[in-house]
Amino acid sequence: MLLSKKTMMGVGSAGLIAALAMHSGIAMAQDAQMRGNIRVVIGSTSTGGDTYQNASIVVDRLAEHLGLNMKVDAVGASSAFRTLDRDSRGNTLMIFHDQSYLGHLYGVQGYDDIFEKYTIGPTIAINPGNAYLVAKDSPYETLDDIIEAVGNGETVRVAIQPGGVSEIGFSALKNAIAIEHPGQEDNLVAVNTGSQSDKNQQLFDGQADVINGSVQANEQYTRLPEDDQKAMRFVWLTARQGTIEQALEEGLGQTTREQLLEYVEPNVDVTMGEDENFTFDKEFFFLYNKEMDQGIVDQIDEALAAIYDEGSIQEAQLNAFFIPDFNPSEEASEYLQEKMTRYEEIISNIN
């Protein structure tokens, strides 16, 4: 009896496997699926940066869920777009953030309209850290002080990296000054510089009054004593209030969420006109080759939905000071397009 039971189970499970195989066979006939080794290129060349970190959190889980080999390669924006252009089979995917369309809005060479040229995949996370800082002994206490000062004809220099995420806050600020103090906005001057270290250096050298930075990179600087020439102070986080509210209560380093909330709207107010405040969340999302099969788009959407439902990914993201932000590809595309339109207005206003 025992034997036959075993046999029965064997037959049963074999049947089950066969049924599953049939099922997946049918699914494959309907829609293309990812197969083989998958390479996820990112728009940054740094393996220590937020894009890589985000991509690896998501891709590791995606690979496990789908049972595929997936690898994140930090090839940089220009190469990533080119690699993606060449492969429509779904073996190459890309992860990048708002820079991908902001670069286009700012007319940076090498950036095309992503909504036209690519399929937008799901959003995965937000880095809420985009910040503006002043030296700790700066006469400007708040962003309002800066807006006032510029409105009164003072020149304020802001160190940014031109043509994207680092510039958008500056543009919005300039736009706000143009609205509140028309004609004075040109007193807000961009100091075009490169990496975070270059921006910090401009502040130490007195070549800039305000710098773009991030909570992650600059938090420790804000905790230095005032007599340290490296000491800085946050004046503005561009993230939405609702975004920061989702962060862990401990915040980052020794700056708590509550402290961070002091620097976001509505406490800091950068108007876009018509009672609307400017905010900017740096969002990470997938980009696909336009010709890639819809089946793969759905496959990734479904897999990510399952992963986010399961819930452990959120923990990993929050621990790394990222805000989980999953939207399936169609919603993401609409949302990001709308986001771009708003920033497009700002940029065209001030030019």
Added chain:
Amino acid sequence: MESGLFSVSIDFETSHLFFPTIIHWILGGLFALILITKVAPFMVAVKRGERTLPIIGESRDNFRFFGTFALIAAYFYLMAVVGDLFPYTGYGFLFVSIAFVLLMSLLYLHEWTKKALVIVVINAVVAPTLAWFVLAKLFTITLP
């Protein structure tokens, strides 16, 4: 800001050409100097038959030189082509490398003895496979 003799203002939109322009002038100046002081006397010497032109006037093992060049070019080209058939597995690198190492070894081998050939063949199979296994498999480096 100081003004006067040394003052300069750089337009951000064209700032990518500022430094290259300076370099072009320096290059041009140096080139002219070299033409006068080095190349002219050299050409005179060539005319008198005391010296020969580089590259053109030299003896060369044409077969091995151009063979090397062609092999490397074909190697790079085919690696990408074959690699594209097996996306991101590194097989393009593996297969084409085996062929390349084999052919280049044969190109450079002067005396085709049996023993030498065996070593060449073993090397051509083992070296790329080892490199592929360690790098692509163990360290998951993306290879063509």
Added chain:
Amino acid sequence: MEFLSVLDFTFFLLVGFGTLVGIIFGAIPGMTATMAVAVCLPLTYALGLNHGLALLLGLYVGGISGGMVPAVLLNIPGTPSSITTTFDGYPMARKGEGEKALRICVIASVIGGLISAAVLFLFAPLLADFSIKFSYVEKFLIILLALSVIASLSNSMLIGIFSGVIGVWLSLIGDYSISDGGNGHTRLMFDFMEPYLFEGFSLLPVLIGIFGISTILLEAEKGVKRDVAGQRIKIGKEGGFSLSIFKGSLTNLTRSSFIGTFVGMLPGVGGSAASVLAYTQEKNLARNSSQMGKGAPQGLIASESANNALTGGALIPLLSLGIPGDATTAVLIGAFTLQGIQVGPLFIPENHETWYVMMTALVLANFVMFFLMFFAIKYIAKVVMVPKHILYPIIVMMCVVGAYAINYGIMFDVWTLLIFGVLGYLIQKIGLEIAPLIIGFILGSQAEVYFVKSLESFGTYSVFFTKSPIAMVLWGLIAASVVFAIIMGIRSRARQKMELSQASGPHTVSGKHHGSNND
């Protein structure tokens, strides 16, 4: 001491393993320390921070040191920072003194590494405060000082400078990168090249192309004679190595180690500039530097102690400003962020344990490197005995892997190998000089950024002279370097004239690479 509890057996094992793997990566032409750290980065997830750092620091030290091997034996710098090691190392290997050269390198390396580790441990926060006194202006002058080596490095000053400027020109191809604060426009190319050359040529493929592939082309041209790469190797006692070589080199050793540490700690300057600068200074300041570039141990000492001193130096801004000092530490920063640890000005005070762990790993890695290398040299040096028809295809293959992998998989980087291989071949044929060209290439794009940004900030050329006392000191050094080069040039010309009257035939520019060139 609390941190001692972290130092378990696994810790030591990982440092040793990391160093070994690092040496292997560094020693394979085309593979670099940066790559070693990058590929092992994901492993640190599983290992945890302290064990992860043990592994990565081992890789870092091992990788930088391993670069000396191909530099000396094959004339291919294993890592960009060992370029100056080729200048004297390869001539020595040609004379059959490869083993001796490597031993000198290993000792110089370990001393450089330990000095910089000590400096890091004792003065990190202090030095970080000093390093931020270096703005664009001072950084430009440092680059200029390193570039001034070109004048004294070349056989003919005019040709040397011309080659150097060509190198600078080549480095400018591509976009004026936004990530350096540029406007992102491309220049010096046609539109059709843009898909490939948008970011310009990358350093490592250029380096291994111009050294590695061009050497193979030159050999192929001569028919790849059956001899092995080094004529005859002197091994063991015959190698003529004894510690007495270091007699009189104490100043050189100390100076170069400090230069390496210091340059490493300047964000954005670090890397290859360190060994170049140390080499220049030895050339300028040594009592007798006439043999440098022809196989002088002092050149090796300067180059290798400086490039290993880089390790400690580059960690200074990383750990006390949160800013990586070179390419490898930029990858290393990932280990911290992946573990959720912030690096910044408060890192050391807030993470005592990690800080001590890192110091221990760094010092340990230097010792492990020393023992591994010193005793393995005998065998490593025999690489040159491998027949060329076996060795060369493998070198090409490994160069391909290195070039392809350095930017995480870009096929154009592989083509760069061939482009610069051919270019390197042509350059040597028409009598231009490789070393100045490559130094120009390495430093060119940084020179541009710092030069243009200084002018954008200050709006006047005079700022280069008046910015700060540091700037004036640097100008003094640059002037000294140039004056020295001129004196050296006059002297060597006089000597050449004497030789010329004895044996006629003009000197060739890179005779050390191929004696048969047009003379």
